[in-house]
Amino acid sequence: MNQDYLYRGVIDDLDIRFVIADCTQAANQIILSHDCDPVAAAILANGIASTALLSALLTEDEKYTVKWKFDGALGLVMADCNAQAHLRALISSPHLASSIQEESEIWGKEGSISLIKSSQSKILNSGVVEANFHDLSQDLAFFLSFSDQIETGIATVVNFNPDPHNPIRNCRAFMIQALPDCNLERFDKVRGKLADAHAKQLLAQDSPSDNHFEIILKYISEDLVKQPQFSLEEAPPPQFKCTCSQKAIAQVAKSLGQDELDDAFKTSNALKITCQFCNTTYEITKADLKRLT
Numbered sequence: 230m231n232q233d234y235l236y237r238g239v240i241d242d243l244d245i246r247f248v249i250a251d252c253t254q255a256a257n258q259i260i261l262s263h264d265c266d267p268v269a270a271a272i273l274a275n276g277i278a279s280t281a282l283l284s285a286l287l288t289e290d291e292k293y294t295v296k297w298k299f300d301g302a303l304g305l306v307m308a309d310c311n312a313q314a315h316l317r318a319l320i321s322s323p324h325l326a327s328s329i330q331e332e333s334e335i336w337g338k339e340g341s342i343s344l345i346k347s348s349q350s351k352i353l354n355s356g357v358v359e360a361n362f363h364d365l366s367q368d369l370a371f372f373l374s375f376s377d378q379i380e381t382g383i384a385t386v387v388n389f390n391p392d393p394h395n396p397i398r399n400c401r402a403f404m405i406q407a408l409p410d411c412n413l414e415r416f417d418k419v420r421g422k423l424a425d426a427h428a429k430q431l432l433a434q435d436s437p438s439d440n441h442f443e444i445i446l447k448y449i450s451e452d453l454v455k456q457p458q459f460s461l462e463e464a465p466p467p468q469f470k471c472t473c474s475q476k477a478i479a480q481v482a483k484s485l486g487q488d489e490l491d492d493a494f495k496t497s498n499a500l501k502i503t504c505q506f507c508n509t510t511y512e513i514t515k516a517d518l519k520r521l522t
């Protein structure tokens with residue numbers, strides 16, 4: 230049974246919207262499919278949880294693709310999600326722990342984060358900013374604040390189980406964003422509370438009570454309003470679902486160019502191409518290329 234969830238709402242008195250996502254099951258599936266070690270798993274799960282939040286900002290067939298690139302050992306992390314909260318993600322270095330001596334080598338000297346919002350492969354908007362926080366969710370919050378000019382705060386928690394088949398105990402994220410009438414000084418206070426250790430403890434609770442969100446909302450806004458009034462709406466729960474297909478992979482194959490394809494078909498009747506997101510291997514024949522592209 231899928232326990233993952235996504236809720237969105239508004240803290241009325243503060244003109245702040247919020248999104249809370251639990252992606253524990255989706256993160257477990259993605260991390261197992263990429264055979265991540267714990268260092269890579271912690272980073273990838275953080276990227277998954279923060280990307281899941283974005284689905285609450287989408288409608289119909291819109292999609293967000295987030296790419297974090299670093300010149301350190303980590304390399305590339307990529308995640309995408311749509312309005313139905315279908316999530317997938319990849320990491321170019323799933324075995325990070327063995328390739329580094331100390332944490333700074335993970336990130337290197339320079340990083341960037343890019344976001345593309347698209348609808349049926351048509352790009353609606355895109356941007357890229359530096360990624361310097363050594364924390365994928367904080368890079369995403371910075372992108373939304375700076376590039377999209379919507380003040381944003383994100384807190385994520387990722388905790389582990391001593392169980393190789395179910396390594397992630399919890400993977401959750403909480404985002405706040407300033408609505409147009411929001412007082413930004415007040416917003417900063419709420420954002421500061423969301424970033425502290427106690428807010429993360431609340432977010433990480435193992436058996437959250439029914440009023441889990443209320444407790445977190447009350448904590449982050451208690452310095453400004455005594456009893457915050459908020460609306461809450463359930464959105465589709467995050468789930469790991471890849472969008473690859475024989476047709477999409479055939480189109481990737483086509484993009485290799487005729488010379489490379491001719492070479493490949495000299496030695497084999499079918500190209501074997503593995504989807505980097507879900508590790509499904511497709512066999513593409515010459516006939517498939519004609520039929521599907």
Ligand SMILES: [Zn+2]
Pocket residue numbers: 471472473504505506507508509
């Ligand atoms: Zn796939």
